[in-house]
Amino acid sequence: MTEMVKTEGLQFKYPGGQAFEFPDIILNSQEHLLVLGPSGVGKTTLLHLLSGILPASSGSIVINETEITALDRKGLDLFRGAYVGLIFQQYHFIKSLNVDENLRLRQNFPKKTMDKERRLAIAERLGLTPYLKKKVTQLSQGQQQRLSIALGLIHRPQVVFADEPTSNLDDFNCDQVIKLLKDEAELCGSSLVIITHDQRVTQHFSNQIVL
Amino acid sequence: MNLLYLAYRNMVSKPLNMVLSLVLLVLSVSLVTFVLQLGKQLNGQMDKNIAPVDMVVGAKGSPLQLVLSSVLHIDVPTGNIKLGEAESIKNHPFVGSAISVSYGDNYKGYRILGTEPSYLDNYGVVLSAGGPFERPFEIVAGNTVAKKLGLQIGDKITSSHGLAAAGGESHDDNPYTIVGILEPSGTVVDQLLICDLQSVWDAHANHGGEEHEEDEKHEEGEHDHEEHDHDQEGHDHKEHEGGEEVHDEANSTGQDLEDHDDELEITSLLVKFKSPLGLVQLPRFINENTNMQAALPGFEIQRLMGFLGSGVKTINGIAFAILFVSGFSIFISLLKTIRERRQELALLRTYGLGTRKLLFLVLFEGLLLALIGFWLGWVFGRLALVLASGYIESGYGYVLQLNGPDLPELLLFGVTLVIAIIAVLLASTSIFKLNISKTLADV
Structure with missing residues (x-):
């Protein structure tokens, strides 16, 4: 069993602001992790550090046996594109493209993989099939949530980082989304790291750390 | 994507x-x-329009106007010159070809140009239908004119006095007959109706006094014949005596012709030089020694383009x-x-x-x-x-x-x-x- 995520002595300090120290994380591949913590303890910061969109002040982050703190900007972009899936708290899409085109765009970088079957399959599982030709701005909140899950997983990443994926959902949908996330991750063989303050999620994951 | x-x-x-x-x-x-x-x-x-003409000789006035009117046909002429005087230029040794042009009438806004058959050769225009003009009041139509006005061989047209379509008296008594239609050439010729010089003279002789009879026109025709003979003589003379003397000789010929017929006038003479020396000497000579003026189209157009x-x-x-x-x-x-x-x-x-x-x-x-x-x-x-x-x-x-x-x-x-x-x-x-x-x- 290889280690998918491993951090040691991870610290981050905003310029002239808050400083965060994070506990060491070790996550084996195809296993999942729930990071719990109240607002303001640096959950989103941790997620940004792990996905390499924010450089750590000190410490090491090894993802899929790559020390990402040693990568330059271009190397990070490529690494993130290939191995990491991100599901944001706020949904981000390319607004000028429709649902299907957004999925195709995510499939295309950094390596061109025009896997139409996968696109249709994931859309089917997430109930997005009727909306593939719709503009992303026309989707409902729940549909946008499912599209962002699809975008986080469509390129078969090694590890998926999800930031508060359930915060805006009622109990029923919360369970649904977590189930979808876990199912998709298992289908792709991806590790799942969920960062949340939502206590409802705890029952679904055995592997937990608290910030 | x-x-x-x-x-x-x-x-x-x-x-x-x-x-x-x-x-x-x-x-x-x-x-x-x-x-x-x-x-x-x-x-x-x-450039295409002025290429066949090195020098225009016409009445005194603005040289640019002379070029615009006689070569490009977009302005009114500066006046007329005596045919005799113009003929004298023709005989100069530096002159390769000299073509008389005379105009003053139009048909539906298109100019009727009286000239010599070589005018068309100079522009390299050939007939696409019919034949060349051979007798007075036979006319050859430029391609654009024929197309725009739907002219056919054998059509009769009556000219109007003046160069603009509007106004002007029409010469109803002397209709022209279309005998030929020209190939398109991309030059000003496309826009012209071309006949011989005699037609223009006749049209205006008639226009001047209604009483003039057919006979008189005939007489004029004969006069023209005489001139031609005379011209030939002058030409021969020149060849015998050499270039130096030509000026006097030619002048006297012109004098003679004037005596013969005061009324024969042309609008201008389009000259192509035989030798580059002509470009240097002739314009100055004409401007200083005759009551005509010489204008160089190339120079005038360059000047015009300078303004524009x-x-x-x-x-x-x-x-x-x-x-x-x-x-x-x-x-x-x-x-x-x-x-x-x-x-x-x-x-x-x-x-x-x-x-x-x-x-x-x-x-x-x-x-x-x-x-x-x-x-x-x-x-x-x-x-x-x-x-x-x-x-x-x-x-x-x-x-x-x-x-x-x-x-x-x-x-x-x-x-x-x-x-x-x-x-x-x-x-x-x-x-x-x-x-x-x-x-x-x-x-």
Whole structure:
């Protein structure tokens, strides 16, 4: 069993602001992790550090046996594109493209993989099939949530980082989304790291750390 | 799904952002291409029209007017000259060919030009139907005239006095018969109705006094014959005695002719030199020693273009100023769209697109705009040319052609692209400073 995520002595300090120290994380591949913590303890910061969109002040982050703190900007972009899936708290899409085109765009970088079957399959599982030709701005909140899950997983990443994926959902949908996330991750063989303050999620994951 | 497509979708998803830039670009490109084409084609046509004529000899007045009226047929003549005096020039040893032209009438706005058959040879125009004019009141129609007026061989037309379509008395008593139609030549000949000199003299002899009878016209015809004989004699003389003496000799011949017939006049004489020395000596000689004037079409047209050139430069200057404003506008629009799409650009970074690819994305968008703008501007420029063509053709008899893009236009295209690229580079500095983490966390 290889280690998918491993951090040691991870610290981050905003310029002239808050400083965060994070506990060491070790996550084996195809296993999942729930990071719990109240607002303001640096959950989103941790997620940004792990996905390499924010450089750590000190410490090491090894993802899929790559020390990402040693990568330059271009190397990070490529690494993130290939191995990491991100599901944001706020949904981000390319607004000028429709649902299907957004999925195709995510499939295309950094390596061109025009896997139409996968696109249709994931859309089917997430109930997005009727909306593939719709503009992303026309989707409902729940549909946008499912599209962002699809975008986080469509390129078969090694590890998926999800930031508060359930915060805006009622109990029923919360369970649904977590189930979808876990199912998709298992289908792709991806590790799942969920960062949340939502206590409802705890029952679904055995592997937990608290910030 | 490639970057080009994404750039295209980005552009069409918010078209209003780019409309101002596009309008400015279209305006400047159409202005420049229109002026370039107009100048080039008018120059080309004028060059073609003046090429067969080295020197025009006509009545004293403005040399430019003489050239415009007798060679390009777009102005009124400076007056008439005596046929005899003109004949004397013909015999000068430096003169290769000299063709008399005489005009003053029109048919529906197209000039009727009395001249010698060699006029057509000089322009290299050949008949497409019918035969050449051989007798008075036989007329050969230029291609455009025939097409515009639907003239056929055998048609009878009555000329009107004057050079403009409107007004003028018509010479109903002396109809011309169309005997030939010319091939298109792209020269002023296309716009003319051509007959012999005698027709013009006869038409005006009749016009002058209604009482003149057919017999008298005959007499005039005979006079003409005599002149011709005389001319031949003079010519022979000259060859015997050599070039130096020709001037006096020719002058006296002219004197003789004047005695013979005071009334025979032509509008001008179109001269082609045999030797380059003619260009140096003849114009000065004619201007100083006769009561005619000599004008050099090449020189006069160059002078005219010099006057017009400053106008063209001004328009081009304005057009280029608009082009730069358009570049600035592209810069502002791109800056705005980059700012609006900050989060999308950050998202693309998390998808694995490097800053260089994001730069390409914006570059494609800018270049797409430049391409569309240039293309539309080029099309509008050509449309303007079509509109101008109708106006210029009715006013001056020039037909403007629609050509494909030429070298100066390709250069303009290059300039447009460079401006767009500079605008993109200036606008996209923020891409290099994009803070993905902060941008994505912002709501």
